[in-house]
Amino acid sequence: MKFLPTSDADRLEMLRAIGVSSVEELFASIPAEVRQPPNLPPPLSEIEVRRLLGSLARRNANARDTAFFLGAGIYNHSISAVSDQMLYRAEWLTSYTPYQPEVSQGTLQSIFEFQTHICLLTGLDVANASLYEGASALVEALLMASRLSRGRTRAVLSAGIHPEYRETVRTYFSSLGFTSVEVPVGSDGATDADALRAAVDDDTFAVAVQSPNFYGVIEDWETGSRTARERGALSVAVVAEAASLGLLAPPGERGVDIACGEAQSLGVPMHFGGPVLGFLSCRSEHQRQIPGRLVGQTRDAQGRRAFCLTLSTREQHIRRERATSNICTNQGLMALASNIHCSLLGKRGLREVALQSHAKAEYLKGEIAKIPSWRIPFSGPTFNEFVVEAPGPAAPILSQLAGSGILAGVPLSRWEPGSENRFLLAATEMNTREEMDRLVAALTDTGGGGGRELSHRDLS
Amino acid sequence: MSVEIEERASSAGDRRHPEPRHEPLVFEVSGEGKVGYSLPPLDVPETLAIPRALCRDEIAGETEITEVEVARHFTRLSRLNFSIDEALYPLGSCTMKHNPRVNEEVARLPGFAAAHPLAPEEVSQGALELAWRLEKTLSELTGLARVTLQPAAGAQGELAGILMIRAALAKEGNPRTTVLIPDSAHGTNPASAHFAGYKVHELKSNARGTLDLHVLEEAMTMDVAALMLTVPNTLGIFENQILEIARIVHAKGGYLYCDGANFNSFVGLAKPGAMGIDVMHMNLHKTFSTPHGGGGPGAGPAAVTAKLVPFLPRPTVERRADGTFFLDHDRPDSVGRLRTFLGNFGMFVRALAYISSYGNRIGEVARGAVLNANYVRAGLAGVYHLKYDAPTMHEVVFSDKKQTESGVHAMDIGKRLMDYGFHPPTISFPLIVHGALMIEPTETEPKLGLDAFVAAMREIARECEEEPQIVKTAPHTTPVRRVDEVGAARNLVLRWRP
Numbered sequence: 001m002k003f004l005p006t007s008d009a010d011r012l013e014m015l016r017a018i019g020v021s022s023v024e025e026l027f028a029s030i031p032a033e034v035r036q037p038p039n040l041p042p043p044l045s046e047i048e049v050r051r052l053l054g055s056l057a058r059r060n061a062n063a064r065d066t067a068f069f070l071g072a073g074i075y076n077h078s079i080s081a082v083s084d085q086m087l088y089r090a091e092w093l094t095s096y097t098p099y100q101p102e103v104s105q106g107t108l109q110s111i112f113e114f115q116t117h118i119c120l121l122t123g124l125d126v127a128n129a130s131l132y133e134g135a136s137a138l139v140e141a142l143l144m145a146s147r148l149s150r151g152r153t154r155a156v157l158s159a160g161i162h163p164e165y166r167e168t169v170r171t172y173f174s175s176l177g178f179t180s181v182e183v184p185v186g187s188d189g190a191t192d193a194d195a196l197r198a199a200v201d202d203d204t205f206a207v208a209v210q211s212p213n214f215y216g217v218i219e220d221w222e223t224g225s226r227t228a229r230e231r232g233a234l235s236v237a238v239v240a241e242a243a244s245l246g247l248l249a250p251p252g253e254r255g256v257d258i259a260c261g262e263a264q265s266l267g268v269p270m271h272f273g274g275p276v277l278g279f280l281s282c283r284s285e286h287q288r289q290i291p292g293r294l295v296g297q298t299r300d301a302q303g304r305r306a307f308c309l310t311l312s313t314r315e316q317h318i319r320r321e322r323a324t325s326n327i328c329t330n331q332g333l334m335a336l337a338s339n340i341h342c343s344l345l346g347k348r349g350l351r352e353v354a355l356q357s358h359a360k361a362e363y364l365k366g367e368i369a370k371i372p373s374w375r376i377p378f379s380g381p382t383f384n385e386f387v388v389e390a391p392g393p394a395a396p397i398l399s400q401l402a403g404s405g406i407l408a409g410v411p412l413s414r415w416e417p418g419s420e421n422r423f424l425l426a427a428t429e430m431n432t433r434e435e436m437d438r439l440v441a442a443l444t445d446t447g448g449g450g451g452r453e454l455s456h457r458d459l460s
Numbered sequence: 461m462s463v464e465i466e467e468r469a470s471s472a473g474d475r476r477h478p479e480p481r482h483e484p485l486v487f488e489v490s491g492e493g494k495v496g497y498s499l500p501p502l503d504v505p506e507t508l509a510i511p512r513a514l515c516r517d518e519i520a521g522e523t524e525i526t527e528v529e530v531a532r533h534f535t536r537l538s539r540l541n542f543s544i545d546e547a548l549y550p551l552g553s554c555t556m557k558h559n560p561r562v563n564e565e566v567a568r569l570p571g572f573a574a575a576h577p578l579a580p581e582e583v584s585q586g587a588l589e590l591a592w593r594l595e596k597t598l599s600e601l602t603g604l605a606r607v608t609l610q611p612a613a614g615a616q617g618e619l620a621g622i623l624m625i626r627a628a629l630a631k632e633g634n635p636r637t638t639v640l641i642p643d644s645a646h647g648t649n650p651a652s653a654h655f656a657g658y659k660v661h662e663l664k665s666n667a668r669g670t671l672d673l674h675v676l677e678e679a680m681t682m683d684v685a686a687l688m689l690t691v692p693n694t695l696g697i698f699e700n701q702i703l704e705i706a707r708i709v710h711a712k713g714g715y716l717y718c719d720g721a722n723f724n725s726f727v728g729l730a731k732p733g734a735m736g737i738d739v740m741h742m743n744l745h746k747t748f749s750t751p752h753g754g755g756g757p758g759a760g761p762a763a764v765t766a767k768l769v770p771f772l773p774r775p776t777v778e779r780r781a782d783g784t785f786f787l788d789h790d791r792p793d794s795v796g797r798l799r800t801f802l803g804n805f806g807m808f809v810r811a812l813a814y815i816s817s818y819g820n821r822i823g824e825v826a827r828g829a830v831l832n833a834n835y836v837r838a839g840l841a842g843v844y845h846l847k848y849d850a851p852t853m854h855e856v857v858f859s860d861k862k863q864t865e866s867g868v869h870a871m872d873i874g875k876r877l878m879d880y881g882f883h884p885p886t887i888s889f890p891l892i893v894h895g896a897l898m899i900e901p902t903e904t905e906p907k908l909g910l911d912a913f914v915a916a917m918r919e920i921a922r923e924c925e926e927e928p929q930i931v932k933t934a935p936h937t938t939p940v941r942r943v944d945e946v947g948a949a950r951n952l953v954l955r956w957r958p
Contacts, residue, residue, distance in 0.1 A: 011636070086534045171797055
């Protein structure tokens with residue numbers, strides 16, 4: 001077994017040193033009646049492992065071999081070759097949480113830099129070392145707001161927040177005695193500001209709005225932050241398409257107290273939805289209630305700049321059931337990927353990626369709007385994603401297009417049974433005009449009733 | 461410190477000598493006008509269809525830096541880290557084992573890394589089948605009915621497990637109020653129980669370091685929803701009365717939750733389901749070798765007994781009669797979602813590759829881990845104090861009791877190990893051992909590495925007696941010297957500012 005470095009001779013010597021005659025003796029404290037070998041196939045060689053996993057991988061459509069327009073919380077942005085090759089370095093890949101700063105300065109400094117990127121992008125003072133992903137990041141932000149409110153029990157959420165984020169909030173809230181109230185979006189696709197104001201009361205600890213929202217529509221962060229402030233609640237900004245932060249007004253500049261969400265767009269591959277990269281940032285007056293790991297700058301014994309984990313008295317390994325969160329392992333390597341990505345793109349690149357994504361989505365939106373009987377139902381401004389209304393049910397059209405190598409969008413019927421004809425379509429800097437034109441032609445053929453048979457492309 | 465001591469201190473391990481010791485922040489090497497990316501020219505009309513008030517100005521302070529400098533920066537930074545590929549990383553309870561590289565390779569196949577979770581089901585069959593196969597495999601290894609792969613890490617697996625227990629009890633009419641947790645447990649256990657809405661009642665361990673059945677019997681009332689037990693516990697000791705423990709918990713209608721962080725010590729040899737365990741989370745980044753990545757990503761699947769299946773987080777992956785796979789969202793008793801999409805899918809790929817490499821010989825992992833831990837224990841017995849001398853499984857917890865006589869503490873010993881080229885053990889945990897040194901070598905450490913570690917620990921014990929100052933001021937050879945953690949918390953600097 002190539003991962004087991006103990007030779008037979010080593011084993012005999014080790015058993016002698018321990019003072020037992022067999023390895024089996026070391027397992028004497030496990031009751032005999034629970035000893036059962038697993039019914040698994042024999043070991044596979046490296047060749048067979050590659051073959052098995054390769055055959056499974058080939059049966060999935062991937063963004064490299066298709067015209068790709070899927071979003072809804074996971075986006076296909078460009079990632080530099082530097083990133084993954086760096087992630088392969090053992091010093092990043094095979095180390096762990098930097099509990100021992102003297103031998104972990106690489107990881108610690110990288111997290112400190114990641115925290116800084118998130119602060120610069122969100123316009124807030126403090127960011128943590130990462131969280132699992134967007135939905136649980138929203139939960140952590142809301143729970144943080146509840147602690148700061150001391151006793152309030154309600155959170156008001158825009159229905160423009162990703163439905164899986166809202167579902168995750170309900171899961172966590174159900175056992176904690178908190179309730180979440182959802183405010184609908186208006187005909188422009190943005191959160192109904194009057195309904196939001198009406199929903200917030202003196203028992204509300206947080207008002208959360210997503211922008212661009214689930215329908216792709218850009219919200220004004222002030223809609224939430226002003227309403228929250230009026231009633232003494234905290235405002236939470238949710239970002240699920242973090243590439244937008246290169247172009248859109250940062251939450252911190254528009255009165256938001258806590259920003260959170262998904263930073264997969266900033267340098268993390270799609271990974272079929274995970275691992276991705278949750279983030280959370282806040283104002284410095286709230287920093288002692290921030291959940292998760294935090295890296296701070298300090299000095300070593302010789303006065304040199306050094307970094308270490310800090311404020312750990314907030315955390316589960318010290319505070320146990322009174323901790324700010326139960327999180328321990330987070331998304332370290334993904335935060336590194338994001339640090340590399342943001343550093344490479346920097347001031348200009350982050351903006352250019354956002355501008356290109358926006359321009360391509362606008363082009364597509366304009367072209368689709370020209371197809372007879374196809375509609376763009378929401379009038380609000382969008383960033384790089386928007387809702388399309390087909391003349392018939394969207395899911396079968398999208399499946400058919402997938403068979404011909406076009407992943408055209410995500411049907412809303414997954415979450416909204418009344419929206420069978422609607423789907424979400426996203427564009428990024430990765431899309432070419434050629435494939436966008438191909439998409440528009442395919443939509444024209446498919447939904448226009450022409451009934452042209454699309455050639456099936458063999459994905460295996 | 462005298463020059464002589466300084467020299468002696470450094471001679472222990474000067475392998476880092478020519479390495480960089482200070483690297484500026486990426487923001488500090490930035491220079492106006494430099495670029496680190498390239499994009500094709502825009503092939504559609506330039507547009508900005510967003511009101512000005514909703515747009516930002518330039519991102520003040522963001523970098524301007526070339527690829528050359530980024531590659532150097534992150535390469536230099538990496539060299540300030542200790543890693544498993546360098547030497548023994550005996551961080552107890554974290555299971556720092558070798559990460560097979562073929563797993564990294566297959567996880568990066570475009571069909572996995574560039575696949576989207578909301579692509580139509582018919583073009584996602586490989587991903588769904590992979591999740592289904594991993595679930596079946598983990599179910600076989602645990603002897604439990606089904607497994608949710610959704611939890612992103614161990615702590616979320618714990619939360620998932622306790623939420624399912626809560627939902628099952630609530631369905632019977634009373635979710636109950638309390639979760640019992642031994643004093644040796646990892647801090648995530650009480651935190652997860654709290655976030656699932658329970659009060660935590662701590663159980664005192666007995667002289668063997670395991671659960672005291674009398675204490676359990678007394679605490680196990682009809683108000684108790686579950687006992688959260690780590691098996692083997694954080695002292696590396698197997699709960700040899702596990703069957704009796706399960707009987708006591710079940711007799712009062714409670715559930716037995718197992719923190720499976722230490723599953724690596726019996727995987728493939730014994731099944732938690734046969735022990736009466738109702739739920740167990742596993743850490744794919746511990747037992748199943750997915751890389752720790754400087755603090756994640758991990759994955760914390762939770763396996764459950766048949767009674768809890770209706771309450772699994774949704775969606776689940778199911779197979780139709782025709783052999784195709786689909787996501788089942790229609791699960792009315794589900795606790796709901798814990799996060800977006802299916803979970804940390806990239807970790808599923810690695811874990812399935814790992815388990816497939818071992819197949820029916822996966823018990824060798826546990827045999828190796830337990831052999832290595834016992835060998836280290838034998839090598840250090842008598843040199844370091846062992847508070848609990850019950851049989852050791854995959855890790856052993858010594859303490860600094862002998863060394864404190866010279867004024868040296870566990871933390872100092874850990875720091876001094878760095879000079880000998882090793883990562884420190886877990887220090888000061890579990891809390892029931894004062895000055896704990898929690899050592900977990902794992903099965904992937906060769907005997908030579910174990911011998912070198914034992915020799916270093918013995919040498920440090922000698923230093924503690926003869927020249928404690930050298931230990932108390934350690935480390936001497938690392939990129940930075942002892943870091944002022946108290947100062948960091950007192951004067952918070954959590955980011956760079958332009």
